[in-house]
Amino acid sequence: MKTLIIGGGIAGSTLAYALRRYGHEALVAEARPSHRDTGGAFLYLAPNGVNALRALGLGDVPAVAGGFEASGMDFYNARGRRIAELDGSDDLEHYGARGVVLRRARLHAELADRAQAAGATFHFNSRLVELRTHSDSAEAVFEGGLALTADAVIGADGIWSTVRRLIWPDAPTPSYNGIVDCGSWTEVDLPDTTGQQMYFGHRAFFGYTVKDKTAYWFTNLPRRDEPARGELDNLDQDAWMASIRRLHENDPASIPTILQAARHSLGAWPLYDMPVLDTWHTDRVCLIGDAAHAVSPSTGQGASLAIEDAAVLAHWLQQNRTPRAMFEGFATDRKPRAERIVRFGRQIGARKITSGAGNLFRDLTLSMFLRMGGKATAEQYGYRVPDQPANDR
Ligand SMILES: Cc1cc2nc3c(=O)[nH]c(=O)nc-3n(C[C@H](O)[C@H](O)[C@H](O)COP(=O)(O)OP(=O)(O)OC[C@H]3O[C@@H](n4cnc5c(N)ncnc54)[C@H](O)[C@@H]3O)c2cc1C
The missing domain is CATH 3.50.50.60 (FAD/NAD(P)-binding domain)
Known part of the structure; x- marks a missing residue:
């Protein structure tokens, strides 16, 4: 066949x-x-x-x-x-x-x-x-x-x-899930984690795993209205990262540490199933x-x-x-x-x-x-x- x-x-x-x-x-x-x-x-x-x-x-x-x-x-x-x-x-x-x-x-x-x-x-x-x-x-x-x-x-x-x-x-x-996801991997001076670390932050959910001084991190930003197709492509990374840092500024210390070290996120993906x-x-x-x-x-x-x-x-x-x-x-x-x-x-x-x-x-x-x-x-x-x-x- x-x-x-x-x-x-x-x-x-x-x-x-x-x-x-x-x-x-x-x-x-x-x-x-x-x-x-x-x-x-x-x-x-x-x-x-x-x-x-x-x-x-x-x-x-x-x-x-x-x-x-x-x-x-x-x-x-x-x-x-x-x-x-x-x-x-x-x-x-x-x-x-x-x-x-x-x-x-x-x-x-x-x-x-x-x-x-x-x-x-x-x-x-x-x-x-x-x-x-x-x-x-x-x-x-x-x-x-x-x-x-x-x-x-x-x-x-x-x-x-x-x-x-x-x-x-x-x-x-x-079907849109009400979440925009973004993340990256970033060199950071944190110890290896045994598994994935998941935080219900003050304003958004944040997860990371550290291996050999690299943090693999993501954040789930709540957003009720569905973004238009392509709306989140080609974001101004400086402004985008600054808004993510603000969102997590009062969260436990490891999160601001990772986000301060991160220069960019690899994308911003509205989540669907x-x-x-x-x-x-x-x-x-x-x-x-x-x-x-x-x-x-x-x-x-x-x-x-x-x-x-x-x-x-x-x-x-x-x-x-x-x-x-x-x-x-x-x-x-x-x-x-x-x-x-x-x-x-x-x-x-x-x-x-x-x-x-x-x-x-x-x-x-x-x-x-x-x-x-x-x-x-x-x-x-x-x-x-x-x-x-x-x-x-
Ligand atoms: C932000 C994010 C995080 C994720 N995290 C996880 C995770 O932690 N664990 C996990 O298991 N999964 C995760 N996933 C999901 C995972 O990447 C997908 O579920 C998986 O890749 C599905 O494989 P697929 O081959 O069905 O689709 P895809 O990998 O999307 O492949 C589809 C392919 O079809 C091609 N294509 C599209 N249209 C056409 C066309 N008209 N003609 C010819 N080719 C075409 C595309 O170019 C692409 O290469 C995540 C996804 C996202 C967006």
Whole structure:
């Protein structure tokens, strides 16, 4: 079966690699000019994401891409009092892996490199504009006129998916979460942290991890009205950083220390997630990754779910059935899990929005919320893709 993957991001590159590993042809059409320097800040690859990479024979990718292990989270209120923790000390024992913090662009570049080295063909500068499906094939047309035909088309083109819009014009669009996220990595004289440090600051949520005198930090700025597309591109960095410093000036000392050292943030991203879609596939087309089920970054699960999707779909695509039957199997496996994690992310995001008197209630109930969330976290981290032995390291 000839499979055309639209979007060579984290899901698309991993799928291309997996298809080649199983001996199939893999063709990727990517809108960007290259897979290098694709931007973004850093992300957390959870134990389930690390395990899914291992199942595909890509277990060394997090380390090669410069990742470092970070388990568990400590939560503090605006006065610096520790109000809860998510213990990660047993992650290795429970899940067979620890989570990893790494730069998104490096993870992406490494996955795309591996796919190309395995024989996948990438067409860069190829932005999908039309998609026609027939009873026995699908035809994709790209800006500039390139046209490619395949037996099946996989929409791995991210949260603003063109495949989704062309095939399901009435499907819901991404839903704004009321938060603008920004962050970077910054040299700073602070000791290494064991896990992620999360602060419900006076006016905004702030998180960081320190490794080898570099702080990987982010702040979640509450903003009720949805920014217009492009409004936060090309910000004046001096003015933007000054406003972030002001927002956190009365928060515990480590936060102003990091922000004084930081010259810029790598971007300002309004946060979205995807409402539930009725279906992820037709006879010839199937969505994966953020195109199907973008989750709030608050879950730390977006990249991990994209990698799981790629591993599970590659498993189904070996079944020698019709594309529809294989897509059906894939969606039945994946939809309930992804939708649960999207819901979970929305609940976490709501707790990050600062609201005066509500904060005291949140501080008092956070431990209980995390205990309840502990079950969800165990389910997220404990997932194994098909064909993966439980004790695979
Ligand atoms: C600020 C921020 C922080 C995050 N933090 C985390 C985290 O801590 N942990 C975590 O797991 N995840 C995190 N994520 C989410 C994570 O980056 C994504 O969920 C993950 O990359 C999904 O992979 P994907 O391949 O589905 O989409 P993407 O990586 O977005 O890839 C989509 C690809 O499709 C291409 N494309 C788009 N349109 C077209 C078109 N018309 N034609 C051809 N190609 C096209 C794009 O150029 C891109 O390369 C974060 C995201 C953000 C924004």
